[in-house]
Amino acid sequence: MANSQAIATSFKVELFNGIHALGTTVTRGGTTADTFKAALYVATGSIGAGTTAYSATNEVAGTNYTAGGVTFSWVAPTSSGTTAYSTPSASLAWTTVTLSTSFDCVLLYNSTQSNKAVASYTFGATTVTAGNFTLTMPTNDSTNGLLRLA
Amino acid sequence: MLIQTIHGLTPLEELEVHDQVEWFDNARKTTTTWTRSGELVRQDVHVHILRGLAADAAQGGM
Numbered sequence: 501m502a503n504s505q506a507i508a509t510s511f512k513v514e515l516f517n518g519i520h521a522l523g524t525t526v527t528r529g530g531t532t533a534d535t536f537k538a539a540l541y542v543a544t545g546s547i548g549a550g551t552t553a554y555s556a557t558n559e560v561a562g563t564n565y566t567a568g569g570v571t572f573s574w575v576a577p578t579s580s581g582t583t584a585y586s587t588p589s590a591s592l593a594w595t596t597v598t599l600s601t602s603f604d605c606v607l608l609y610n611s612t613q614s615n616k617a618v619a620s621y622t623f624g625a626t627t628v629t630a631g632n633f634t635l636t637m638p639t640n641d642s643t644n645g646l647l648r649l650a
Numbered sequence: 651m652l653i654q655t656i657h658g659l660t661p662l663e664e665l666e667v668h669d670q671v672e673w674f675d676n677a678r679k680t681t682t683t684w685t686r687s688g689e690l691v692r693q694d695v696h697v698h699i700l701r702g703l704a705a706d707a708a709q710g711g712m
Contacts, residue, residue: 505676507705587702596654623677623697630656631682631694638699646702 503541503605506549507647508617515649520610520618522574522586522647534612538592538635539569541605547620554607554615563598563630568611570594574647575640585645592635599628606635619647655684655691665691676701 514520521534537554541547545558556567570592577586592606602625608618626633638644652659665684672679677699684692 505703507703512705583704585702598656619703621677621699621703622674623679623699624672624674626679626681626695626697627693628695629690629693630654631684631692632696633694634696636696636698638701644701646699648702648704650704650706 501544501546503543503545503620503622504548505605505620505622507619508551509549510552510616511618514613514616519613519616521612523576525576533573534610535571536574536588536618537569537571537609537611538588539567539607539609540565540594540599540603540633541607541620543602543604543625545605547605547607551607551617551620553617554609554611560599560601560603562600562628563596565594565597565599569607571611572608580642583642583648583650585640585642585648587637587640587646591637594628594633596630597628597633598630599626599633602627621646653684653692655686657686657691660686660691 524531540560541558572588574586575589604625605622607620610616651662668683670681680696682694
């Protein structure tokens, strides 16, 4: 098996059902955005479009890596032309970690909504030794934003 | 100047550093490898995602 990058198919359905709140313009009971997290997966994993939720199976493990990954926030969703988009508001970072087993994938998921998957991104086989792993985000616009609905 | 390695804080002058840049369809990855006398003592990785993913909405007809 191998990891692949994709917006979770389940996420697209859940958008129609109003499951995910990336921003605070919400019409549920409150106006608090959901909590989203990013977890890393080993290169032998099978994360992709068919992933429906976070799982600890094939997640990386190592010094200073906390299972479940790191928490992040989204830039308030907006649109340009006919494309809606959003991007994490800051880089995703794991500091002073040692991840010896090759990993190549990050899964973004909604920990407020039963850890439902959002999207996965791949970046080639990687190991980190007593160092930092940083994922810098793209420009948040309708062409490059991390998550776009055209 | 000291830097964290597998041996704890290590003087920078004792280390050799090498940067490797790899390009992917939507990302650039920089791997910084620190060695001391040939031993890998630290490796940092920085991935810059250049472009995210798009879900293209399709509208059917009636």
